[in-house]
Amino acid sequence: MASNNASGNPVARYFASLKNQVGLVLAILVIVLHLVIGIGVYWPVAALAAYGAGAALTPSRKPKELPAAPAEPTPVVLDRSLRETSRRLGGARPPRQVMAQARALEDTVRFVLSEWEHLEPTPEHRQTIWNVVKVYYPEVVDTYLDAPQYRDASAVRVVVDSLTTLTRAAGRVRQGILDDNLRAMDSQAQFLREELGELPGLDDSYRGGDGYDPKP
DSSP: OHHHHHHHOHHHHHHTSHHHHHHHHHHHHHHHHHHHHOOOTTHHHHHHHHHHHHHHHSOOOOOOOOOOOOOOOHHHHHHHHHHHHHHHHHHTOOOHHHHHHHHHHHHHHHHHHHTGGGGTTOHHHHHHHHHIIIIIHHHHHHHHHHSTTTTSHHHHHHHHHHHHHHHHHHHHHHHHHHHHHHHHHHHHHHHHHHHHOSOTTTSTTOOOSTTOOOOO
């Protein structure tokens, strides 16, 4: 209870502060010095001066800083930026082909974000997606919406071409993920063939069996 009162009372806080403690130590040293060797009738003034100097020169304790908020995962940051840019574009009600290409870009990027850990060995691919979402996509949208006649066919053609370029860039990263997954599946199938022999579903020549659907 006493500690709570001290923390809420500014006078009590000062008496418990480092400034007061240092000032008192210096003042006591002056008094001891006077008792030992005598420093004249002005020793009270000297003690007060020592106290004041100690209290004034002692830095205040810095308040404890709150721990930094944990950084958001990159996919969360990118997904939010993607949604914000698309919302800004959609709010202007552009022609359908513009929004169709924007949705294609969104779908491609979101697939990559769902496989973000897969890109850990290739940071350059992560950088590509970051640039697409945080730099180029907002710039393309802002430039397009700043055009006075953004519904004009020529403006639509230019922005669709730009969005298509971004979609292709993200699509190459997406395809790399898919290719890696296929290679992993091929390696697993090869391992199973070596360990278990030819079994239905592991042999490319197998085309029968209940539930088999030849369509991809």
